[in-house]
Amino acid sequence: MGLKTGLGLRLTQQLTLTPQLQQSLRLLQLSALELAQEVEQMLADNPFLERAEDTGAEEPTDVDAPDAAQPSEPGGDETTARSPVAEEAPPDTVSVMEAAAPLAQEEWGAQLDEDAGGWRDDDPDAALGPDWQWEGPGLDRDGRWQDDDEPASAADLASRPERLQDHLHAQALALHLTAEERAALHFLIESLDDDGYLAEPLEALAQALLARDAEDADPERAEELLALLRRALGWLQAMEPAGVGARDLAECLRLQVLEQRDSPAARAALALCAQPLEWIARRDLRRLSAATGLPEDQLRAGLALLTRLEPKPGRRFAQAERLVVVPDVLVTVRGTRFDVQLNPATQPRLRICDAYARALRQHRGGDLQQRLQEARWFIRNLQQRGETLLRVARAIVQHQRSFFLHGEVGMRPLVLRDIAEELGLHESTISRVTTAKYMATPLGTYELKYFFGSALGTDGGGNASSTAVRALIRQMIAEEDPRQPLSDAQIAERLREQGIECARRTVAKYREALRIPTATLRRAR
The missing domain is CATH 1.10.10 (Arc Repressor Mutant, subunit A)
Known part of the structure; x- marks a missing residue:
């Protein structure tokens, strides 16, 4: 059996992501906090990058910076977009694509000599810091150095949370x-x-x-x-806060009830604390009445008292770290005009260190040339991230004008595909842009994904946003008679009267998402 050899041509297609494109996609999906960490890491790793803050108006370096002007979008007459690179930016800010003015060669040399001088300190112990002092006062509870001769100020003591x-x-x-x-x-x-x-x-x-x-x-x-x-x-x-030192929730509630004034409601609450907590959670008045021998009106008063107690006495002393959401986009409404701009606090301003770049021109090639190109790519990708985020935010505001004018009930159905088709971007790109990005509006701060919702059919052949339907459900429950709360079926019927087709199971799902109890539990409150 012989082997045959020959030459042939075969045409194939293969998608390859360049490192620059991979970095662009990664930056696009980062939150503001993750982006700040990424920038800090790049500043530490790449010597050609430096911050461009507080540098004033400067001329660009040899970096091929694309035009920072924003492309015009449909409907731009009513929606004004601003970015850190727009003309409206104050003169003391610098965009991510601006570069530094050339430094004099002798100034750069003087800086290097000054830096080198730091290594020739006559006092070798001066650079060690207080960690190397055996008799140093050490760190206090907040991580700050304390001097035994200098007591903490009253402001410092007042700012520390009490344990x-x-x-x-x-x-x-x-x-x-x-x-x-x-x-x-x-x-x-x-x-x-x-x-x-x-x-x-x-x-x-x-x-x-x-x-x-x-x-x-x-x-x-x-x-x-x-x-x-x-x-x-x-x-x-017996100490304050009431309920501290309890072994379980029932004992914690009992200790707090004992601090109340003697009343029929307090006596009923004490009797309820001795019953299974499952009965209390379900407000099973029939079993509770049989177990305690109390009438229904006293049980309701006791339950109302228990709901006002604190199940975690140490909550107000907890020092849990609070998550602060920094918005990426700022929206201002002036009548029917919307002003959309990126938050300058979340947009890093970087530039190429011109001194290093000019020195590198004398020595082309090598690893340093690649690091300079990486710095250029990073700056361009940062600007592209900001431009894409701003375009998507503008499109969202245009689609959800009714929300900014009338609140949640004015929310329109919107899916990622709608924005992708309008901006000529891929749907996955819109998903990356809207994840972990927040928009500050006069109505509050919302994640960009909040403005997307499925559609429910209406009698007129149109669609209603699921967000608007949840707002209507919350409004109906808030206005109901507490003695005769609305069931899920009754809410679905009222929505149907307003022309919104919403099944009872859908109403129950939306109600649970809003953390609203069932009609039975609402009747017993």
Whole structure:
């Protein structure tokens, strides 16, 4: 069997993403926080990049910067777009495509000599910082260096959030306790979780204390220690905030009810705290009435009192990090005119370091030339990201004019395909642009994806946005009679009367998304 060899031609198509295009797509889907981190990383890795802030008006370098003017869009007469590179920008700002004015060669050399001088410090310990001082005061709780001779100012102390444990220790100072009792109370306070609960049983805490001292690990000592912790728990649970030191939710509610004035509602609430929490959550009045022997009106008053209590006493002392949303787009409404602009705070301003670029002209080729090209690509991709984000934001505002004028009920149906076809972009590009990007409007700050919603049919042959339908459902429930709340079927019927075809199951889904309880639970409130 012989082998045959020959030559042939075959035509194939293959899509290859260049590194520049890959970087452009990655930047497009980053949030404002992730973009800032990406910029910081590039500034640290690429010596040809530097910030262009506070540099004034400067002439561009040899970077081939594309025109920063925004393309005209349909309907631009009523929607004004601004970007950090527009003419309206203040003169002291610099766009991402602007470059620095040339530095004098001797100035650049002087800067290098000054930097080099930092390595020839006569005092070798000066660069080590306080980490190398054995007798230094060290860091305080907020991560700042404290000097023993300089106490913290009143402003610094006022700005520090108070811990729940510190709040309780301050109250413990007013109690007349022995040293052993004070130590037990201190131990319980430090054993609380962030919500103010004592998660571990007293027996386990007593065993943990005995394990520290093997000499006192006899049964009598264990009983004495457990009795001491029980007394300390009583002192702890009498402190403010009410409910602190509880072992479970029922005990937490009971402790808070005991702080209330004696009334039929308070007595009913105490009786309810002894019942299964599932019955209370479902507001099962039939079972609760049979278990407590109380009439329905008193049970309703007791339930109303329980709903006003704090299930997490330590909530206001929690130091959980708050997420702050920085909008990428700012929208201002002046009558029927919309002013859309990018938020300058989220748009980085970078430039090519001209001193390094001019020095590189004398030595073409090599890795440095590639790093310079990467810096140019990064600046261009940043500008392209801003332009694309601005175009998409303008198109969204044009489609959702009724929302900015009338609120949620004026929201129109909109899908990613509509914006993609209008701007001549791919649908996946619109998805990247609208993910984790926020728009600040006079009605609040919303993610760009908020303005997209499915369509529901109407009697007139048109469509209604699902967002507008949810707003109508919320409005109907807010205006209902609490004694006869609307069921999902009744809400669907009212929507049908307004010409919106919405099934009962769809109403239930929207109601649950709005975190609104069922009609049964709303009737019992």
